Amino acid sequence: MKMTNDFAWYLSKFFTKYLPGEKNVSVNTITSYRDSFRIFLLFCEKIKGISPEKIRLSNFTRELVIEYLDWLENERKCSIITRNQRLSSIHGFLRYVQKESPDNLYEIQRILGISSKKAPKTIVPYLTENELKILFQQPDIKTRQGRRDLVLLILLYDSASRVQELTRLKVKNVRLSSPAVITLHGKGDKTRQVPILGKTKDLLKDYLEDHKKYNWGVALAEAPLFFNQRHQALSRWGVSYILNKHVRSARNDKNFKVDFPVTPHVIRHSKAMGMIKAGINLIYIRDFLGHSNVMTTEIYARADNEMKRKALEESYKELYNDEMPKWEDDENLMDWLQDLCKN
Numbered sequence: 001m002k003m004t005n006d007f008a009w010y011l012s013k014f015f016t017k018y019l020p021g022e023k024n025v026s027v028n029t030i031t032s033y034r035d036s037f038r039i040f041l042l043f044c045e046k047i048k049g050i051s052p053e054k055i056r057l058s059n060f061t062r063e064l065v066i067e068y069l070d071w072l073e074n075e076r077k078c079s080i081i082t083r084n085q086r087l088s089s090i091h092g093f094l095r096y097v098q099k100e101s102p103d104n105l106y107e108i109q110r111i112l113g114i115s116s117k118k119a120p121k122t123i124v125p126y127l128t129e130n131e132l133k134i135l136f137q138q139p140d141i142k143t144r145q146g147r148r149d150l151v152l153l154i155l156l157y158d159s160a161s162r163v164q165e166l167t168r169l170k171v172k173n174v175r176l177s178s179p180a181v182i183t184l185h186g187k188g189d190k191t192r193q194v195p196i197l198g199k200t201k202d203l204l205k206d207y208l209e210d211h212k213k214y215n216w217g218v219a220l221a222e223a224p225l226f227f228n229q230r231h232q233a234l235s236r237w238g239v240s241y242i243l244n245k246h247v248r249s250a251r252n253d254k255n256f257k258v259d260f261p262v263t264p265h266v267i268r269h270s271k272a273m274g275m276i277k278a279g280i281n282l283i284y285i286r287d288f289l290g291h292s293n294v295m296t297t298e299i300y301a302r303a304d305n306e307m308k309r310k311a312l313e314e315s316y317k318e319l320y321n322d323e324m325p326k327w328e329d330d331e332n333l334m335d336w337l338q339d340l341c342k343n
Contacts, residue, residue, distance in 0.1 A: 007055045008333050010097050018096050026189055028164055036089035038337050043068050052333040062110040065090060080119040087116060125260045126270040134256045138246040144210065149242050151207040152226050156264060159194045160271035160289055162186060163236045163264035172221035176205050186290040239264055
């Protein structure tokens, strides 16, 4: 007998069996898929009048998916990059479905034929060396919290870690004996070691000694390196809160000329751009950042070339005056997705 709730059934298997089992993807990847389908279900319910428990695979048509993608861009004001990510999530799910059930193969193939939209090239936002110095001067190192914030900010920069890599750091991942390194667990549970040099090593050593005196469990190997007042590992939002607090303070300095939001990933960009400017080989930068493909790393080299071009243009303009010519239980599907990645 044909299932009447085939969408919910396949979606639950996709999340509980296929992604973590067959694909062995990280929790962050599963969370991204989950968020994509929560938004898709919202679109179906609010815009198309189809409640989550009534959605069937037969509802999936090329026209519906294109309408959903246009809604993301035009109504929710999502970027083209976000639009493409949501499309990729749908493609991933439907590739799984077509292997499990050929019933809707024709329409699935039509949807898989929807191409990603070409996104305009974006400028890589980053902080200059002087702006970083101003930022690092903001934490009050007379307090334990201020010392923690300083170490967090400097390690975020010096290791070029992704925010989720930083939050997953444990005391056992820090080796201060020579050669000093930290072990980061990145995308797809890939592990890489990043060297700790100079003052960063000294700050980390002092930080660990400082907190042994005041906080239980910090000396334990399994304890989180950065934690909140409840002695729990800082969340991604906790790291962003700390960064934003000190960025707001830094904006009071007239030399902090930053007109864009400063996120943890901007700090990562800043380290990468610093390495590019220092003439470090792209292959080493790729490994340092944990990129799987050097083409991803090349965005920093292109950004540096773009800055050089603009500098040349500015110097060119200065030589001439302005007169020169210018060129599962499916009724609770939304709740199930909400709870899926909770710890």
